[in-house]
Amino acid sequence: MEEPEPADGVAEEEEEASPARLLEHRFQQGFLAGQRLLHFPWQDLEKILKASGNSSLLLTILQKTVLHPLCLKYPPSVKYRRCFLSELIKKHEATGAEPLDELYEALGHVLNTEENAHGYKNYLLPTGEAITLGESVAIISRGTTGLVTWDAGLYLAEWALENHAIFTNRSILELGSGMGLTGIAICKACQPRRYTFSDHHPCVLQQLSENIRLNGLSPEPEVGSFSLAKCETQKANLTGFQGPKVTVADLDWNLATKEELAGLQADVVIAADVVYDPELTLSLIKVLQKLPCCPNGQKAPEVYIAFTIRNPDTYCCFQTELNKVGIRWQAVPSPQKNVFPYDQQAKITLLRLLI
Structure with a gap:
């Protein structure tokens, strides 16, 4: 039987992931599970962005969080997504780089979404499989x-x-x-x-x-x-x-x-x-x-x-x-x-x- 491919965001144990790769996974894991925003590695993100001058990391994080299929099907609260995207935009603007249309488009979509008292959290198991919970x-x-x-x-x-x-x-x-x-x-x-x-x-x-x-x-x-x-x-x-x-x-x-x-x-x-x-x-x-x-x-x-x-x-x-x-x-x-x-x-x- 063939070994399964590693799930999205989960590196094989024997491989050492790059700092950017580890950061992507931390953002994905935390965002899908509705982790408090103050616990995200914002300083690490800003440091990598300023050092590399490359905005592709932000686009990858966007795809693995707000635009992730799990988020699109079982989204966190509107307020949570709005605050998360606003913080991403702040980190990008701090680098002095050209604006990323994708970030503003995602924020615009969220701002036009009606808020409610219910949201979803998605917890990733080591296999890559997710546990989806509806919560207040x-x-x-x-x-x-x-x-x-x-x-x-x-x-x-x-x-x-x-x-x-x-x-x-x-x-x-x-x-x-x-x-x-x-x-x-x-x-x-x-x-x-x-x-x-x-x-x-x-x-x-x-x-x-x-x-x-x-x-x-x-x-x-x-x-x-x-x-x-x-x-x-x-x-x-x-x-x-x-x-x-x-x-x-x-x-x-x-x-x-x-x-x-x-x-x-x-x-x-x-x-x-x-x-x-x-x-x-x-x-x-x-x-x-x-x-x-x-x-x-x-x-x-x-x-x-x-x-x-x-x-x-x-x-x-x-x-x-x-x-x-x-x-x-x-x-x-x-x-x-x-x-x-x-x-x-x-x-x-x-x-x-x-x-």
């Missing part, structure tokens, strides 16, 4: 923070790609799936036997279900006695993709019973960015306490929780509450390779809970 453009929307993807979810997905054996041919339960990035990445790259996405906010469940459909996964009609989100079951046109059995559960942490959780038969339980509020933390621990108390001698699942430590007091509270109920934990080493664009300065930790 606001951090808090419809009374929930679950309509956007958070750094700890990207971190957990990145770790899962390096530790795929933990998930391969196993049944996975994700608590607080949000927009689905972590679970979709695991389903595409780690070959689990079954994957249960779960959340509780109705708007989150609706968008989560749509994101699963967008990525070629087809939810089953039922799972145990949980209420399931209504999902379209038609597979997207992803030729040859054979995913795991997937379900989407409306799971209230305060009302879930031991029997319901046992019915999911989870080998691994994961969650990302669910430790940021003391009240939510207590609800999370209620669920964790019910996991090992399964009938028929079922083995307790492995549990991994990733979260950004924004407030040390909240982290200490989580540890204190774990101690109270006798749940031990151990820190898990960070991923070795950065795959997804997120704030590398953020203090993100991953714990394995021993229940």
Whole structure:
């Protein structure tokens, strides 16, 4: 069998890419995923432009970002594209070079596009395959923070790609799936036997279900006695993709019973960015306490929780509450390779809970 060609923007490991090539990939990866503009390597871009006096790099970046087929089909918000193009134009003008019509044409098109409260993010896997997510453009929307993807979810997905054996041919339960990035990445790259996405906010469940459909996964009609989100079951046109059995559960942490959780038969339980509020933390621990108390001698699942430590007091509270109920934990080493664009300065930790 012939080896596949490297995907666009992904160089073979044994080849050393040029600084310009690496810069193109960083811009593409960050833009498609809706990375905050301040985290783009603008200074590196300006340095290369001034040193080379060649505008072709800007045109290549334009093709790999705003004019990329993924962006044209599943575009980021209008505001995001407008600000990105404006910054590209500033960097070009700083070199004193002749104006690039292509940049102004792209900006003009965006300015004539109607803004809405919904946009898309596209995350590139190491294979070059993309995960497409519809998300809210606001951090808090419809009374929930679950309509956007958070750094700890990207971190957990990145770790899962390096530790795929933990998930391969196993049944996975994700608590607080949000927009689905972590679970979709695991389903595409780690070959689990079954994957249960779960959340509780109705708007989150609706968008989560749509994101699963967008990525070629087809939810089953039922799972145990949980209420399931209504999902379209038609597979997207992803030729040859054979995913795991997937379900989407409306799971209230305060009302879930031991029997319901046992019915999911989870080998691994994961969650990302669910430790940021003391009240939510207590609800999370209620669920964790019910996991090992399964009938028929079922083995307790492995549990991994990733979260950004924004407030040390909240982290200490989580540890204190774990101690109270006798749940031990151990820190898990960070991923070795950065795959997804997120704030590398953020203090993100991953714990394995021993229940």
